[in-house]
Amino acid sequence: MQILPYNGAQLVDLCSALLLLTCFAIVAQRRLSSCVDLFALQSAFLVVTAALVAYLTGNQHLYIAAALTAVIKVIIIPLVLKKVIDRLNVKRELVMYVNVPTGLLICGGLVMLAFFIAQPIIPFGFLLTRDSLAIALGIVLIGFFTMIARQKAVTQLVGFLVLENGLFLAATAATYGMPLIVELGVFFDVLIATLIAGIYTNRLQDAFDNVDTNRLTVLKE
Amino acid sequence: MLNLLWILFGSYAAGILLPLCLPRRPEVQSLTAGAPAIMATSAGVVLGILGLTSSEPITGSLASTVPLLAFSIRIDPLAAFFLLTISLAGLAASIYAIGYVQHFDGRASISTLGSLFNGFLCSMTLVVLADNGFFFLLAWELMSLLSYFLVVTEHEKTEVRYAGLFYLIMTHVGTAFIIVAFLIFFQSAESFSFETFRHPKQSLPEGMRTLAFLMAMIGFGTKAGIVPLHVWLPYAHPAAPSHISALMSGVMIKTAIYALIRVYFDFLGGQFPWWWGFAVLFLGATSALLGVMYALMEHDLKRLLAFHSVENIGIILLGIGAGMIFQSYGLKELAALGLLAGLYHTINHAMFKALLFLGAGSLLYATHARNIEEYGGLLRRMPWTGVFFLIGAVSISALPPTNGFVSEWLVFQSLFLSYQLPTVFLKLMLPIAAALLALTGVLALACFAKAFGISFLALPRSAHARHAEEVPAPMRVGMGLLAALCVGLGVAPMVMVPLLDRVVAPLAGISIEGKVLAMDGWALAPVNVEFSSLSTPALSLLLMALALLGWGLAVALGGHPQKRHYKTWGCGINLTPRMEYTGTGFVQPIKRVFSTVYQPTVKIETEFLDESRYFAKRRRFEFHIEPIFEKYLYHPLVSFFTTMADRLKVIQAGSLHLYLTYIFVTLILLLLLAV
Numbered sequence: 001m002q003i004l005p006y007n008g009a010q011l012v013d014l015c016s017a018l019l020l021l022t023c024f025a026i027v028a029q030r031r032l033s034s035c036v037d038l039f040a041l042q043s044a045f046l047v048v049t050a051a052l053v054a055y056l057t058g059n060q061h062l063y064i065a066a067a068l069t070a071v072i073k074v075i076i077i078p079l080v081l082k083k084v085i086d087r088l089n090v091k092r093e094l095v096m097y098v099n100v101p102t103g104l105l106i107c108g109g110l111v112m113l114a115f116f117i118a119q120p121i122i123p124f125g126f127l128l129t130r131d132s133l134a135i136a137l138g139i140v141l142i143g144f145f146t147m148i149a150r151q152k153a154v155t156q157l158v159g160f161l162v163l164e165n166g167l168f169l170a171a172t173a174a175t176y177g178m179p180l181i182v183e184l185g186v187f188f189d190v191l192i193a194t195l196i197a198g199i200y201t202n203r204l205q206d207a208f209d210n211v212d213t214n215r216l217t218v219l220k221e
Numbered sequence: 222m223l224n225l226l227w228i229l230f231g232s233y234a235a236g237i238l239l240p241l242c243l244p245r246r247p248e249v250q251s252l253t254a255g256a257p258a259i260m261a262t263s264a265g266v267v268l269g270i271l272g273l274t275s276s277e278p279i280t281g282s283l284a285s286t287v288p289l290l291a292f293s294i295r296i297d298p299l300a301a302f303f304l305l306t307i308s309l310a311g312l313a314a315s316i317y318a319i320g321y322v323q324h325f326d327g328r329a330s331i332s333t334l335g336s337l338f339n340g341f342l343c344s345m346t347l348v349v350l351a352d353n354g355f356f357f358l359l360a361w362e363l364m365s366l367l368s369y370f371l372v373v374t375e376h377e378k379t380e381v382r383y384a385g386l387f388y389l390i391m392t393h394v395g396t397a398f399i400i401v402a403f404l405i406f407f408q409s410a411e412s413f414s415f416e417t418f419r420h421p422k423q424s425l426p427e428g429m430r431t432l433a434f435l436m437a438m439i440g441f442g443t444k445a446g447i448v449p450l451h452v453w454l455p456y457a458h459p460a461a462p463s464h465i466s467a468l469m470s471g472v473m474i475k476t477a478i479y480a481l482i483r484v485y486f487d488f489l490g491g492q493f494p495w496w497w498g499f500a501v502l503f504l505g506a507t508s509a510l511l512g513v514m515y516a517l518m519e520h521d522l523k524r525l526l527a528f529h530s531v532e533n534i535g536i537i538l539l540g541i542g543a544g545m546i547f548q549s550y551g552l553k554e555l556a557a558l559g560l561l562a563g564l565y566h567t568i569n570h571a572m573f574k575a576l577l578f579l580g581a582g583s584l585l586y587a588t589h590a591r592n593i594e595e596y597g598g599l600l601r602r603m604p605w606t607g608v609f610f611l612i613g614a615v616s617i618s619a620l621p622p623t624n625g626f627v628s629e630w631l632v633f634q635s636l637f638l639s640y641q642l643p644t645v646f647l648k649l650m651l652p653i654a655a656a657l658l659a660l661t662g663v664l665a666l667a668c669f670a671k672a673f674g675i676s677f678l679a680l681p682r683s684a685h686a687r688h689a690e691e692v693p694a695p696m697r698v699g700m701g702l703l704a705a706l707c708v709g710l711g712v713a714p715m716v717m718v719p720l721l722d723r724v725v726a727p728l729a730g731i732s733i734e735g736k737v738l739a740m741d742g743w744a745l746a747p748v749n750v751e752f753s754s755l756s757t758p759a760l761s762l763l764l765m766a767l768a769l770l771g772w773g774l775a776v777a778l779g780g781h782p783q784k785r786h787y788k789t790w791g792c793g794i795n796l797t798p799r800m801e802y803t804g805t806g807f808v809q810p811i812k813r814v815f816s817t818v819y820q821p822t823v824k825i826e827t828e829f830l831d832e833s834r835y836f837a838k839r840r841r842f843e844f845h846i847e848p849i850f851e852k853y854l855y856h857p858l859v860s861f862f863t864t865m866a867d868r869l870k871v872i873q874a875g876s877l878h879l880y881l882t883y884i885f886v887t888l889i890l891l892l893l894l895a896v
Contacts (some may be wrong), residue, residue: 028401078672087733117892144888148881 008056009131015049016132020111023142023162027103027149030093035158036081043073046165049132053172061180062172068187069168077161084198085154088205089219095212098149107142114138116181132173139166153201153211157194164190224683224751225268226281226294231345232261236339240332247326251319254335255695256317258342265346272301273720277503280352289413289514290359295352298724299487303349303479306568309706310575311342315698316463317579320692321464324586329374330690334462341367341468344896347457348476354403354413361399361476365444368473371465372457381460388457391450391579395443405429418488434497438504439482445477447538448508449850451531455515458530459523459591463582464699466523470530471575475567479538481814482560486728491548491556498545499650505542506654509535512520513664515820517671518846521591522581525672526574529617532661533570537563538631543639545889549727554736554748555638557729559722561737562631568717569624569710573616576703580610583692583700587683593675593804602689607677609700614669616707619662622761624710629662630755634747643883667811675804682798712761715742762819773877805844812846820847 022042029035047070054062085091098106118134141165148155168186171178178186204211236257243253272279282293296304318338322331332834344367347360369392373385403413409425411419425433439450446454455473458466485493512531519525544559583606584599585591600607616623619630636658681687691697710717717737722734739746744756776782789796812821824843830836872883 003831088751113892117896120896141889144881144885148878148885213877 005132008052011052012049012056013135015045015052016135016169017046018136019049019147019165019193020138020142023139024104024107026124026158026162027107027142027146028100030100032085032091032152032154033082033174035155036085039081039161040074040078040157042162042165043069044052046168047074049169050172050177053176054137057176059176061183062177063182064180065168065177066182071081072187072191073161073165076191080194080198081154081157084201087202088154088211090152093150093152093155095151096149097151103145103149107145110145111135111138114141130173132169136166136170139163139169142166151212153197153204155202156213157197160193160197161190215216223279223281225264225271226279229264229268230343232257232264233343233346237336237343237863238732240335240339243332245332246663247323247331249330250335251322254322254332254338255315255319258318258339259312261339262308262312262315265304266312269301269305269308270720272296272304273298273723282352284335287355290355291353291570292356292412293352293414294350295415296350298727299482300349302564302568302720302724303475304346306475306571307342307345307349307472309568310468310703311345313575313699313702314338314467314509315342315699316702317467317582317696318464320695320699321586323460324744325374325718332740334371334374337367337371338465341465345473345476349479352415354407354415354418354782355414356413358400358403359394362396364473364476365396366455367391368461368465368469372461374462374465375460380456384453384456384460387566388453391443391453392737393808395440395450398436398440398443400440402433402440402484405436407434415488419490423621427559430493432495433489434485437481438500441477441480441484442504443477444530445481445534445538446508447473447504447532447534448511449854451508451512452848452850456529458527458578459521459750463523463578463585466526467575467578467582469758470527470578471571474530474534476572478534478541478563478567482541482564482728485545486548486560491728491730493545493549495546495549495644498542498547498549499647500542501538501545502542502650502654505535505538505540506657507535508532509539509661510657510664511818513661513668514722514815515846517664517668517808518819520593520674522584522593522676523578523591525593526577526581528568529577529665529668530574530652531664531779532619532678533566533574534659536629536632536658537566537570539563539658540566540628540635543632543635543651543654543730546639546642546651547635547813550642552641553729553731554733554769555635555641557722557725557731557733558631558638558724558737558748559635560729561718561733562628562635563583564721564724565631565714565717566625566628569616569628569707572703572706572710573613573623573625576609576613576700576707577617579696579700579703580606580613583610583696584689585691586696587689588683590683590685593672595683596686597798597801598678598680599686600677600683601687603691605691605697606700609697609704610677610703610794611673612707613659614673616668618669620666622711622757622764623710624707627660627711627714627755627757631745633658634753638749638752664811667808671804671807675802675807679801680796680798683860712757714745714757718742718745774777805842818849820849821845 019042019141022038022045022181026035026042029038047066050062050066050069054060054066096103114137115134118137120208122130122133140163141159143159146159150156150159155187177183204213222278236254238252239253239257241419243249279296280294282291285292290777303666318335319512322334324333325331341364344360344364348357348364351357351360369385369389372388373381376385405425406418406421407413409421410424412424441452449651485491485497509532512528512535516525516532519528540559540563542559544556544563545818548556582605584596587603588596590596612623616625619625633655636655639648642648642651718737719734722732722737726732733748736748737745739750739754740756743758744754746752746754791800822845826841827837828839830838
């Protein structure tokens with residue numbers, strides 16, 4: 001079946017919107033393991049988006065990137081994070097700097113900001129994925145916001161990964177994905193960063209009996 | 222020639238690597254560091270003399286992959302002269318170190334010390350040989366860092382760490398100014414090659430030239446230790462092991478003199494207004510006088526010597542400053558004379574200051590004390606060290622027939638010849654500088670009368686001094702070499718002057734060898750024989766003849782000399798070291814005369830007997846002088862920076878979330894700005 005370019009663009013937009021939706025779900029979620037599950041779901045949507053773009057444009061290397069995303073972000077990283085959560089004996093985000101309703105409102109504002117910023121740029125684009133750029137920017141900002149608004153190291157890590165997903169989407173949207181070698185490097189970085197952050201979270205637990213990163217202020221002289 | 226260069230740097234490389242690889246026995250380690258250093262410095266001496274005598278500069282170059290950087294070397298007479306100075310002092314220090322470093326066994330790693338020593342010598346050599354600005358800065362920075370590591374050899378002591386940190390900060394501030402100066406040249410030359418610095422595509426505007434002058438003066442002045450940038454010197458030089466102090470004080474600060482001459486006479490082509498020379502002269506006179514005055518008040522022998530380095534850098538700058546003034550009025554012969562005097566004093570100071578520091582190291586080795594109040598009576602116990610130290614002391618006090626006398630005489634002459642200048646102001650100022658130099662010389666003599674007398678004469682003042690023994694042979698050979706050079710350079714200036722003339726001639730644009738060497742080289746004259754002249758060989762002969770005459774007269778008139786061993790008569794009481802003149806007591810008159818400068822604090826506490834207030838049980842005398850520059854210049858600066866840092870600490874809350882927020886807000890603001 002041949003998909004028309006117009007319909008193709010609509011499908012890409014839909015997938016991007018689903019990615020954005022999972023972001024809101026992550027912000028609204030207090031349970032750590034659910035956050036990780038939501039991240040896996042978001043990554044799965046990202047895989048679909050990438051594969052869709054690859055199919056529509058015929059960029060073969062995007063298939064590889066999609067496959068790598070599936071392996072690393074849908075399977076390996078969630079597994080690692082689940083293990084960390086099991087060991088930590090911390091299930092919920094108890095104290096938040098910004099509570100859930102306010103957080104959701106701020107995220108809504110961030111998405112509007114992202115559209116406001118991206119709007120002047122989008123008309124210059126000619127790719128069928130161009131509308132995703134604003135959404136990708138929104139995801140990046142929300143990921144960043146999650147890192148700031150939550151105290152537990154695990155949630156911050158999820159925030160970082162969401163941010164990374166946003167960047168991946170932005171790359172796909174703006175240029176049909178970065179060159180494969182760059183893609184591979186980024187995947188490797190993300191994997192290593194997750195491992196390091198996992199170890200760091202464990203150490204944090206050992207040192208402070210807690211994974212609240214605000215305890216790190218005592219390290220200041 | 223190129224073979225010599227390979228030997229030079231190959232030996233240094235061996236000296237850097239070998240001590241780290243070979244077995245950990247102190248005797249072996251000191252040899253594996255010393256032997257390559259001796260070979261390298263010998264090659265340096267030969268190369269320096271060849272460079273001074275050859276008609277064409279020796280060049281060599283290695284390409285690099287870094288843009289603007291080339292490892293190019295050029296040995297013109299100026300570089301060759303400083304190579305010679307570095308290598309001569311380095312040679313003596315290397316021989317000396319073989320014996321000296323062994324007393325660090327167990328306190329510091331001898332292998333690291335040896336390796337760093339070689340690296341330090343190598344980096345100084347590179348500084349004077351470099352023909353590329355980038356390469357020069359690399360070598361300069363390497364020299365600063367390696368000397369820092371050498372300063373903190375005994376890093377378990379708090380004061381050594383403080384000295385090291387102080388030195389590191391000062392030298393880096395200095396380097397920042399040097400980089401600015403070089404960037405000014407780079408801007409017009411569009412390359413870092415020294416050749417393009419000399420002949421830039423478009424010449425520098427007047428304002429930029431002045432800026433380059435000031436930046437170079439501050440930057441290199443910090444390394445040279447001119448007042449008021451000298452404050453690190455009395456901390457860092459004494460903290461290092463003595464053979465390193467000898468190199469730092471004798472040679473490393475001279476690389477700054479090299480760089481100043483290179484910048485002013487070579488890059489800026491010797492074209493400058495009179496006030497540049499006057500500024501150099503003024504700084505020189507101030508440094509000379511204040512250096513010696515602070516030296517007088519010191520009782521730590523190595524700190525005392527470090528202050529004398531400030532003084533001697535001042536004397537060198539007096540010569541160079543006078544030369545610059547003459548140059549700006551087109552009096553080429555006199556300009557050449559001033560430069561020649563300054564350079565002559567450069568090599569002389571390198572020799573006698575290295576000798577004195579090595580002597581101080583020997584005293585430290587033998588007594589484990591640095592305060593001269595704990596010495597005394599050492600001449601009988603350490604006769605070799607005593608004689609060598611005396612030769613160094615005579616040289617630094619500028620007494621004939623040693624080298625310090627000749628070069629200071631030349632500086633005096635070039636200052637006196639100021640009557641040929643066209644302006645009244647300078648006609649007045651140069652003789653004043655000469656008068657200050659005379660005062661400096663007298664105070665230096667007083668200082669070394671103190672240092673030598675208190676240390677070597679009379680009775681031992683401590684158990685350390687009582688049990689002192691003469692130092693091992695390599696240390697004596699190292700000092701002996703320098704002592705011989707001190708006398709040699711003084712008695713035979715006709716050997717040195719032609720070599721110096723080859724350095725000065727391209728800078729001042731005229732050769733004055735024929736005029737300075739009168740009577741076939743047996744006498745020195747400051748360009749003009751009628752004005753004044755001096756024959757050091759004749760003078761030394763005369764001195765010897767006078768001594769013989771006195772002895773002869775005594776024998777002829779006084780009859781037969783009789784030998785009688787008896788104690789010094791002390792009015793019937795037994796003499797003890799407590800009755801001796803102390804170093805503190807010796808300088809009290811001078812302290813009183815110059816109390817405005819010293820701002821001394823004197824405290825006397827007396828404890829009386831309980832029975833009567835007419836009998837004192839114990840007296841405490843405390844006396845220290847105010848370090849003016851640190852108090853009024855450096856402390857306010859430091860406290861300003863710490864206050865600013867404290868204020869900035871507010872934003873450094875240590876909270877991860879706060880830092881993330883900073884980044885987030887910045888990101889959003891930038892995105893909004895972009896729209």
